[in-house]
Amino acid sequence: MTMAYEQPQVRVRAPGKINVFLEIGETQPDGYHQLATAFQAVSLYEDVVATHADDFGLAVSGSVDVSGVPVDDRNLALRAARLLAAETGYAGGVRLEVLKHVPVAGGMGGGSADAAAALVACDALWGTAVGSARLHGLAARLGADVPFALKGGTAIGTGRGDELSPALARGRFDWVLVVSEEGLSTPEVYGALDRHRDRHRLDIAPARAVPAVDSAVLHALRAGDPATLAELLRNDLQAAALGLRPDLAETLELGESSGALAGIVSGSGPTVAFLAESPEAAVDLQTVLVGQGLDALLAHGPVPGARVVG
Template identity: 70%
Template sequence: MSHAVVDGRVHVRAPGKLNLFFEVGDAQDDGYHEVASAYQAVSLYEDLWAEGADEFTVSISGSVDVSGVPADDRNLALRAARLVAQRIGHTGGAHLEIVKHVPVAGGMGGGSADAAAALVACDALWGADLGSAQLHQLAARLGADVPFSLMGGTAIGTGRGDQLSPALAKGRFDWVVVPSEAGLSTPEVYAHLDALRTRPDIVSA
């Protein structure tokens, strides 16, 4: 992931992802599930611009339906910006402009990509120079998929999905993605899986 600075604004582009393999274990004490996954970044991107401001605000638009994306403190990108500010002791805020192209609530990591982009953008905006290790730590605090969104490429993820090992991928792969008219909430999907696993008539899920 790279960034560019134009007229005092930092622009970062972050890719969506596919899970080529996904195995889900039991829920842990922190509420997350143990997973094993093969992550693949795709050429479907989120664009984020960050500029200095007195408060933390976000505007959201895009080529996909963004009506369900929160523009308050539930927004992962805003939370990411606040985390960077807290880490470096920055007392100001930032305005984030997000243009989304990854389907919302489609399991392709659009919100995680926004958060990763915000980490990189605010790090550059405020000259924090936190480095990849510290940014990864902040990413892991935001969500299970944010560390991969920060890394990109192809990787094997374990733990919550945040323990990543880069994987070699050769050649070109083309994917056909057909969005549904209705999205799925990740917490609700995991909760349904947990409920299914308690049913005696289901051997495995």
């Protein structure tokens, strides 16, 4: 056990993400899928405030609907704190306050951001100083998207998404995100994808055993070219998400006919992400979408991963 620092609390901010490219491989014997994805961290954030306590506790609030967020050990942030304590021999506890601004069950990795933020916050609060490599290993044990929330920026994820390679991205990419009150279950979307592929196995190419990110995507990110990136957006989960939520197809059509360079379902959905040509174009698109009664938010990327603030 190491001695904790003297500060009474630590606040950490971690970003949500968009998968600008997501190829899902064939189903593995264990039921999981290999994947290849290009992650971009965007400026919708989760904040986690960690305070010294004798036991482990959690409170959740925020600007999004948090009614379905668990506050027991099903919560990734609380599991992250317990995991770090177990791995380091820290004998105390922590009180976590999670302030959510990333849509819940929206395909943007909000829960993963909470876990990454909790790891960083508790490590700083307790003075456990485990180092970035060990934090990454703990993050990977919590979920496939947690290591990326820890690092942020732009990265290529392979395996189950937790094997990360940094990707250079110049400039700024502007997004308009249409969020939904009703979330989608990631396992349910993957199940729908498997059924879709089985039904259409004679009409579509079989999934690759080892998926890969298109090199043109990397070139577009490196060039900071939103117009080129827009032509390359891909999400293999999109058809499954649209099958479960047909209304999302109408949202995609509206955004793309109202000035977006392109639209894509973010991860397992139901958040729909529209790539805009510029900050000004993003504001114009947001205005149109809000005028149609949609909940549309502005965001940009890439942004840093989990870090201490305040």
